[in-house]
Amino acid sequence: MAVTLADVAARAGVSAATVSRVLSGNYPVAAHTRGRVLRAVEELEYVVNGPASALAAASSDLVGVLVNDIADPFFGIMASAVQGEIGDRKLAVVCNTGGSPERELTYLTLLQRQRAAAVVVTGGAVEDPEHQAALGARLKRLTEGGARVVLCGRPPMRDEAVGGGTGAAGATGTAAGTEPGAAAGGAPEDVPGGGQVGGRGADGGIVTLAFDNTGGARRLTEHLISLGHRRIGYVAGPAHRTTTRHRLDGHRQALEARGLLADAEALTVHGWAYDRPSGYDGALELLRRGTAPTAVLAANDTVALGVCAALRDQGLRVPEDISVAGFDDFPYSVDAYPALTTVRIPLHSAGARAGRLALGREGAPPGGVATVPAELIVRASTAPPHAFR
Amino acid sequence: MAVTLADVAARAGVSAATVSRVLSGNYPVAAHTRGRVLRAVEELEYVVNGPASALAAASSDLVGVLVNDIADPFFGIMASAVQGEIGDRKLAVVCNTGGSPERELTYLTLLQRQRAAAVVVTGGAVEDPEHQAALGARLKRLTEGGARVVLCGRPPMRDEAVGGGTGAAGATGTAAGTEPGAAAGGAPEDVPGGGQVGGRGADGGIVTLAFDNTGGARRLTEHLISLGHRRIGYVAGPAHRTTTRHRLDGHRQALEARGLLADAEALTVHGWAYDRPSGYDGALELLRRGTAPTAVLAANDTVALGVCAALRDQGLRVPEDISVAGFDDFPYSVDAYPALTTVRIPLHSAGARAGRLALGREGAPPGGVATVPAELIVRASTAPPHAFR
DNA sequence: TTGTAGGCGTTATCAC
DNA sequence: GTGATAACGCCTACAA
Numbered sequence: 152m153a154v155t156l157a158d159v160a161a162r163a164g165v166s167a168a169t170v171s172r173v174l175s176g177n178y179p180v181a182a183h184t185r186g187r188v189l190r191a192v193e194e195l196e197y198v199v200n201g202p203a204s205a206l207a208a209a210s211s212d213l214v215g216v217l218v219n220d221i222a223d224p225f226f227g228i229m230a231s232a233v234q235g236e237i238g239d240r241k242l243a244v245v246c247n248t249g250g251s252p253e254r255e256l257t258y259l260t261l262l263q264r265q266r267a268a269a270v271v272v273t274g275g276a277v278e279d280p281e282h283q284a285a286l287g288a289r290l291k292r293l294t295e296g297g298a299r300v301v302l303c304g305r306p307p308m309r310d311e312a313v314g315g316g317t318g319a320a321g322a323t324g325t326a327a328g329t330e331p332g333a334a335a336g337g338a339p340e341d342v343p344g345g346g347q348v349g350g351r352g353a354d355g356g357i358v359t360l361a362f363d364n365t366g367g368a369r370r371l372t373e374h375l376i377s378l379g380h381r382r383i384g385y386v387a388g389p390a391h392r393t394t395t396r397h398r399l400d401g402h403r404q405a406l407e408a409r410g411l412l413a414d415a416e417a418l419t420v421h422g423w424a425y426d427r428p429s430g431y432d433g434a435l436e437l438l439r440r441g442t443a444p445t446a447v448l449a450a451n452d453t454v455a456l457g458v459c460a461a462l463r464d465q466g467l468r469v470p471e472d473i474s475v476a477g478f479d480d481f482p483y484s485v486d487a488y489p490a491l492t493t494v495r496i497p498l499h500s501a502g503a504r505a506g507r508l509a510l511g512r513e514g515a516p517p518g519g520v521a522t523v524p525a526e527l528i529v530r531a532s533t534a535p536p537h538a539f540r
Numbered sequence: 541m542a543v544t545l546a547d548v549a550a551r552a553g554v555s556a557a558t559v560s561r562v563l564s565g566n567y568p569v570a571a572h573t574r575g576r577v578l579r580a581v582e583e584l585e586y587v588v589n590g591p592a593s594a595l596a597a598a599s600s601d602l603v604g605v606l607v608n609d610i611a612d613p614f615f616g617i618m619a620s621a622v623q624g625e626i627g628d629r630k631l632a633v634v635c636n637t638g639g640s641p642e643r644e645l646t647y648l649t650l651l652q653r654q655r656a657a658a659v660v661v662t663g664g665a666v667e668d669p670e671h672q673a674a675l676g677a678r679l680k681r682l683t684e685g686g687a688r689v690v691l692c693g694r695p696p697m698r699d700e701a702v703g704g705g706t707g708a709a710g711a712t713g714t715a716a717g718t719e720p721g722a723a724a725g726g727a728p729e730d731v732p733g734g735g736q737v738g739g740r741g742a743d744g745g746i747v748t749l750a751f752d753n754t755g756g757a758r759r760l761t762e763h764l765i766s767l768g769h770r771r772i773g774y775v776a777g778p779a780h781r782t783t784t785r786h787r788l789d790g791h792r793q794a795l796e797a798r799g800l801l802a803d804a805e806a807l808t809v810h811g812w813a814y815d816r817p818s819g820y821d822g823a824l825e826l827l828r829r830g831t832a833p834t835a836v837l838a839a840n841d842t843v844a845l846g847v848c849a850a851l852r853d854q855g856l857r858v859p860e861d862i863s864v865a866g867f868d869d870f871p872y873s874v875d876a877y878p879a880l881t882t883v884r885i886p887l888h889s890a891g892a893r894a895g896r897l898a899l900g901r902e903g904a905p906p907g908g909v910a911t912v913p914a915e916l917i918v919r920a921s922t923a924p925p926h927a928f929r
Numbered sequence: 930t931t932g933t934a935g936g937c938g939t940t941a942t943c944a945c
Numbered sequence: 946g947t948g949a950t951a952a953c954g955c956c957t958a959c960a961a
């Protein structure tokens with residue numbers, strides 16, 4: 152930890168100010184001077200002191216990315232996409248919250264401490280009003296400090312949570328937990344919104360990229376119903392999380408439309424995580440409850456693989472004896488046995504967009520909220536039930 | 541960005557120094573004083589200025605983690621484990637190099653600029669002497685600056701690359717590209733090494749957690765040979781990378797022991813990445829080359845899934861017509877069709893150990909190098925060839 | 930136990 | 946164009 156700006160300046164025979172200007176590049180400097188400076192930098196192997204420049208410039212080149220677990224493909228893919236957009240001008244600080252509200256808050260504070268240029272919060276939110284309020288407060292402080300905040304994969308914050316914003320912000324509010332776009336029943340609205348126009352998020356606001364979990368789940372259940380299934384089990388994700396609930400909502404909307412809602416409660420079991428063991432145990436629990444369903448939906452593809460494994464271990468064939476479907480369409484789902492019917496969410500492009508939004512390289516959508524569409528992918532794991540063959 | 545240490549000090553009626561001491565906690569402060577300070581911090585919602593304290597203390601709480609691609613489970617799992625160990629006292633800066641040597645160097649410089657407390661470099665290295673030299677120089681500067689450096693999943697640096705270290709370092713060198721432990725043919729050596737003792741890496745050195753790729757690959761090929769296979773195809777990873785070469789080395793060692801090395805060249809094809817398309821195309825290429833192999837080994841499980849897909853599309857059954865095996869034992873490999881025979885590398889525990897090493901929470905192994913074992917996992921994708929049934 | 934003061938390495942505002 | 950010279954906010958001997 153030796154060579155500093157001053158050393159370079161001395162060697163190049165210029166002032167520290169000039170060196171700084173050459174390095175930051177945002178100020179005119181004579182060609183030959185810049186040449187000498189650059190040579191001195193080379194010779195001395197000088198490396199800028201990040202903390203020092205961050206202090207002086209009151210801004211750092213760190214971008215925080217909050218994920219539940221970076222090893223989970225759902226988050227890994229999004230984080231990778233964010234990183235791809237950030238490139239090497241900024242650094243991505245990845246924080247594994249493990250889905251814990253407390254850690255989410257802790258990390259947000261840590262990122263504020265680092266004076267992060269932006270923060271991307273990925274994945275579903277915990278539906279606790281108290282936590283939402285605390286989260287909103289943290290996020291608000293972050294934006295007030297000049298950081299851009301992007302929510303990717305969760306519904307927008309309620310206005311109360313982030314405190315009344317500008318006049319334009321008022322138009323953004325949605326009822327707690329109601330997914331925008333999905334609730335309207337239509338195609339997810341989303342207009343690129345060129346430049347810096349477009350409601351909050353343009354500057355100092357929070358931009359949200361919500362996922363159409365409800366719509367996707369609804370279409371998936373409709374698919375099963377159309378195949379002839381009437382008793383459809385559901386191994387849901389952890390309770391009190393927006394992703395879990397929205398998917399369940401869509402499922403139930405489809406059931407209700409066909410008057411099949413009565414059994415829904417008995418056919419639903421909540422896992423404790425979006426992982427394979429959770430699916431395995433969930434499936435066993437479902438079988439234990441009596442009349443077996445003819446199809447089982449899972450919280451996501453990983454859970455679905457656990458479900459398949461459990462069914463197989465119980466001597467049931469998928470999809471001959473029982474259909475199974477997942478959600479998210481992870482890369483390996485097509486190679487699973489059997490290839491999973493699922494709902495694709497364009498995680499990579501959503502993450503990339505979140506990254507651009509975080510860098511301000513893309514304008515915020517109108518109202519600061521856009522909904523990412525979800526597409527039904529039918530593969531081999533779903534088929535008509537016995538009665539329909 | 542308003543409230544500073546001074547503000548808190550004023551509100552608490554103490555000096556800035558006292559507030560600093562309360563916050564860092566590494567200095568005795570009277571109970572009631574600390575109480576008042578803490579209250580002031582709460583009331584003012586004070587958040588430390590990271591860059592400022594990093595500047596003053598000449599150290600930051602950032603830990604860099606270099607990966608090829610965080611969306612790849614191989615890296616995602618290790619990164620997640622590293623993150624789990626560093627918890628929320630330090631922040632993980634994840635850098636996607638995409639396997640590019642240049643970006644690897646760029647990121648290392650960026651991390652040095654941030655005065656990262658430690659850097660964990662994961663995955664195989666590019667086997668270019670020039671790059672190795674440049675890499676060694678960067679790593680050396682990092683360690684000289686007080687950062688801990690941990691290599692996880694690649695062989696140790698040659699001593700020339702990192703410049704002559706202390707006397708103890710001399711014992712660590714291995715011939716370029718020769719994997720320690722594996723080459724010896726015995727079980728991977730590894731002694732925890734309590735405390736701060738144990739060769740380089742204890743302070744200012746580079747600690748290496750090498751993977752036993754060679755040994756794992758050798759055992760995998762031996763397994764196939766023992767099943768009766770004689771023509772074994774190999775869809776390798778990108779050339780000039782240690783992981784690719786070490787696995788290929790192990791494969792050939794096993795072939796050579798049975799006098800089967802003659803066809804090896806013609807049965808090997810290099811992919812351009814450790815991904816599915818690479819496996820798909822590699823398998824087709826292999827089939828195109830004439831006499832089809834009775835088994836195909838893949839660079840890793842992801843590639844193996846691509847191989848299986850290609851074979852299936854060509855009307856071949858796995859493993860009836862042709863056996864397939866992967867490497868790494870990713871979580872989903874057991875759910876693939878058919879369940880993959882593979883070699884398990886304990887990525888999570890290796891990553892966790894790398895994390896502890898990076899924090900100095902665990903002593904360096906003797907010589908600064910430990911080898912992570914690889915275990916053969918036999919599943920359904922490998923079976924005897926037709927001739928043996 | 931607490932306060933004082935100097936410095937950490939850059940950036941930005943002025944003059945020249 | 947380039948050079949002084951204040952901040953920037955915190956840490957840490959050194960004193961009291």
